Amino acid sequence: MLEVRDLIVSIAGNTILDGLNLTVRDGEVAAIMGPNGTGKSTLAYVIAGKEEYEVEGGEILVDGEDILAKSPDERAAAGVFLAFQYPVEIPGVGTMTFLRAALNAQRRARGEDELTTPAFMKRVNEAGAMLEIRKDFMKRALNVGFSGGEKKRMDILQMALLEPSVAILDETDSGLDIDAIRIVSEGVNKLRSAKRSFVLITHYQRLLNYIVPDTVHVMSGGRIVRTGGKELALELEQSGYRDFAPHSAAQPAAE
Amino acid sequence: MPARIVSSRTDAEVALADAYGAAKTRLPGGEAVRHLRDDAFGIFAGAGLPHRRVEAWHYTDLRSLMREALPVAARPNGSSLGAINGELAGRPSFGGGRLVVVDGTFVPSLSDALPEGAGVRSLADVLSEGRPELIDLLAARDFGEGDAVLALNAAMMQDGVVIEIDPGAEIVEPIEIVYATASAQPAASFFRSLVVVGDGAKVRIAESSIGRGGRAGQTFGCLVFKVGDRAEVGHTAAITRSEAGSLRLDSFVADLGARAQFDSFALVDSEGLVRRQLFMRFSGDDAKAQLRGVSLCQGREHVDTTLDVVHRGLGCEGREHFRYILDDAATGVFQGRIRVEKQAQKTDGKMMSRALVLSDEASMHNKPELEIFADDVACGHGATVGSLNADQLFYLRARGLDKRSAESLLLEAFAGELADEVGHEGLVARFRAEIAHWLGERTKAGKGSGGSKG
Numbered sequence: 001m002l003e004v005r006d007l008i009v010s011i012a013g014n015t016i017l018d019g020l021n022l023t024v025r026d027g028e029v030a031a032i033m034g035p036n037g038t039g040k041s042t043l044a045y046v047i048a049g050k051e052e053y054e055v056e057g058g059e060i061l062v063d064g065e066d067i068l069a070k071s072p073d074e075r076a077a078a079g080v081f082l083a084f085q086y087p088v089e090i091p092g093v094g095t096m097t098f099l100r101a102a103l104n105a106q107r108r109a110r111g112e113d114e115l116t117t118p119a120f121m122k123r124v125n126e127a128g129a130m131l132e133i134r135k136d137f138m139k140r141a142l143n144v145g146f147s148g149g150e151k152k153r154m155d156i157l158q159m160a161l162l163e164p165s166v167a168i169l170d171e172t173d174s175g176l177d178i179d180a181i182r183i184v185s186e187g188v189n190k191l192r193s194a195k196r197s198f199v200l201i202t203h204y205q206r207l208l209n210y211i212v213p214d215t216v217h218v219m220s221g222g223r224i225v226r227t228g229g230k231e232l233a234l235e236l237e238q239s240g241y242r243d244f245a246p247h248s249a250a251q252p253a254a255e
Numbered sequence: 256m257p258a259r260i261v262s263s264r265t266d267a268e269v270a271l272a273d274a275y276g277a278a279k280t281r282l283p284g285g286e287a288v289r290h291l292r293d294d295a296f297g298i299f300a301g302a303g304l305p306h307r308r309v310e311a312w313h314y315t316d317l318r319s320l321m322r323e324a325l326p327v328a329a330r331p332n333g334s335s336l337g338a339i340n341g342e343l344a345g346r347p348s349f350g351g352g353r354l355v356v357v358d359g360t361f362v363p364s365l366s367d368a369l370p371e372g373a374g375v376r377s378l379a380d381v382l383s384e385g386r387p388e389l390i391d392l393l394a395a396r397d398f399g400e401g402d403a404v405l406a407l408n409a410a411m412m413q414d415g416v417v418i419e420i421d422p423g424a425e426i427v428e429p430i431e432i433v434y435a436t437a438s439a440q441p442a443a444s445f446f447r448s449l450v451v452v453g454d455g456a457k458v459r460i461a462e463s464s465i466g467r468g469g470r471a472g473q474t475f476g477c478l479v480f481k482v483g484d485r486a487e488v489g490h491t492a493a494i495t496r497s498e499a500g501s502l503r504l505d506s507f508v509a510d511l512g513a514r515a516q517f518d519s520f521a522l523v524d525s526e527g528l529v530r531r532q533l534f535m536r537f538s539g540d541d542a543k544a545q546l547r548g549v550s551l552c553q554g555r556e557h558v559d560t561t562l563d564v565v566h567r568g569l570g571c572e573g574r575e576h577f578r579y580i581l582d583d584a585a586t587g588v589f590q591g592r593i594r595v596e597k598q599a600q601k602t603d604g605k606m607m608s609r610a611l612v613l614s615d616e617a618s619m620h621n622k623p624e625l626e627i628f629a630d631d632v633a634c635g636h637g638a639t640v641g642s643l644n645a646d647q648l649f650y651l652r653a654r655g656l657d658k659r660s661a662e663s664l665l666l667e668a669f670a671g672e673l674a675d676e677v678g679h680e681g682l683v684a685r686f687r688a689e690i691a692h693w694l695g696e697r698t699k700a701g702k703g704s705g706g707s708k709g
Contacts (some may be wrong), residue, residue, distance in 0.1 A: 048653050072652035088650040093666025106655035158654060
């Protein structure tokens with residue numbers, strides 16, 4: 001379960017998130033939609049613990065525990081996972097070396113035993129098969145020479161291995177063709193569980209045809225300005241975000 | 256830069272002159288070799304130790320950094336050889352033959368016979384025998400002209416190995432040259448080795464160092480490669496684990512024939528002052544060469560890599576790629592001069608230097624130079640100096656790696672990537688282990704940017 005309360009975040013003196021509230025229950029898939037520049041990716045990065053943002057107020061709770069004082073790795077161990085809009089290429093770091101280091105680091109941080117090689121290989125192979133990732137990709141350096149779709153699939157594979165309690169997908173559909181969206185979405189759907197909260201950040205309704213959300217939130221001016229069911233996304237597809245632009249009448253009056 | 260008359264000699268220069276005067280009658284070689292030595296010492300005496308006004312040594316002011324000249328190491332004795340033998344026994348061998356040079360002297364009793372198609376003799380024997388064509392190759396007169404350190408090595412060369420590979424021979428496993436230190440007291444050693452690779456032959460030479468104690472010495476080494484037409488040569492050097500206060504000046508000369516392929520990689524992870532100067536010439540047409548190196552520097556280490564590459568043949572391809580990791584108050588120097596002579600049309604050259612600077616006190620000096628006299632070439636160079644990539648660090652930490660582990664993984668990748676291209680599994684594993692050892696020591700020392708928070 002993810003609870004964001006009255007979150008105020010700035011970067012270089014500019015307020016990006018301005019008293020944002022959001023609750024995503026266990027098992028819930030919440031979509032966050034909204035125009036460009038409204039702070040959707042900032043929200044994702046702040047939850048994951050990226051350092052250049054200044055949190056000026058509010059709380060972020062994961063399963064009831066405030067994570068704001070934690071480092072990015074401690075948040076990961078606490079169950080936070082961010083699927084990046086642009087997964088980073090890391091030349092010289094083998095994909096398998098990285099996967100194993102990440103999985104074991106989290107297990108150690110939670111006081112669990114490291115996985116044996118056969119157990120690790122089995123889990124990687126299962127996740128790879130589900131996401132239709134070619135085996136030779138696993139022998140390459142992390143994300144190096146991968147297409148946009150392959151990088152996204154590699155991120156979802158990490159999610160499958162790391163089994164987070166709060167998974168944030170930052171524009172996972174951007175730059176993907178229809179086939180890639182289908183494969184990634186099927187992967188995500190298989191990972192839906194009663195214990196896992198999902199936050200899907202997206203511009204377009206299209207992704208939500210594949211991953212059907214329980215709730216849809218519209219974000220504008222650094223806040224959630226409207227919340228509804230999956231039909232809200234269809235409505236937005238028709239009307240656009242015009243009504244939610246920060247300067248329009250739809251913006252709630254400042255308290 | 257022309258030789259300068261140095262008006263007042265430093266203590267080290269005086270001691271080196273005395274050492275040469277005392278040793279010259281005992282050093283191996285007949286009349287021709289004695290002339291060679293005298294000429295070379297004349298170059299050194301005229302120029303003195305190189306200093307910052309000598310362009311090629313601008314960032315490594317040896318005259319001020321080398322305060323004293325240590326006594327020349329004595330020939331190793333029985334008990335010191337026993338200790339070396341013990342250390343060698345613990346090292347896995349690749350089976351291509353191991354040649355051991357102790358304090359600058361080749362020791363056949365500790366060394367293996369080389370595989371069929373390869374032969375080895377001591378430098379001292381070759382100098383005494385006086386075959387002019389080998390003496391000429393050893394003298395390497397038209398490389399590094401006027402360089403005082405190369406000249407000093409030529410004047411003082413005590414011993415080393417001369418390896419000859421028969422034309423067409425294929426030596427599968429690496430021939431290792433192991434430099435060992437036996438002297439209990441810090442001492443100086445001067446060694447020069449020659450590898451003559453016949454036309455169409457294939458060989459790989461791997462240099463490394465071992466030795467208990469006495470690593471705080473001064474070594475003046477030189478390795479000369481004469482690579483025949485169509486030959487394929489690999490070379491690696493592990494310059495590792497010497498002590499603080501040590502001085503290591505290595506010169507490397509390679510003369511490449513037509514369609515030769517040459518590949519060299521060096522790992523420097525050594526305390527004190529290290530300078531590698533590499534002189535390479537593409538003499539024949541259509542040769543290909545790669546020079547790569549990784550330097551891991553901490554403390555007050557000073558590591559200098561200076562390249563002087565000459566393209567003379569047509570259509571040759573040169574790739575030079577050097578990486579540095581600099582921590583604490585370490586200093587890195589990369590100078591790369593590529594000269595493309597007028598007739599060397601269709602030269603394809605790329606030079607790259609990348610440095611990661613991990614501390615505010617560390618510094619890196621980059622000086623790439625292209626001198627192109629031909630009009631139809633594709634040559635380029637690049638140099639970067641920076642810190643670890645923040646996006647990569649965040650990505651790794653968001654997956655659960657703490658700050659130090661994430662940094663170590665990125666540093667290991669940065670250094671390991673070039674080592675992985677060596678093309679011999681056993682050697683790659685050795686270099687990888689050495690890099691991991693260095694990073695492990697760094698983590699143990701509690702370095703890295705703070706704790707797990709960030």
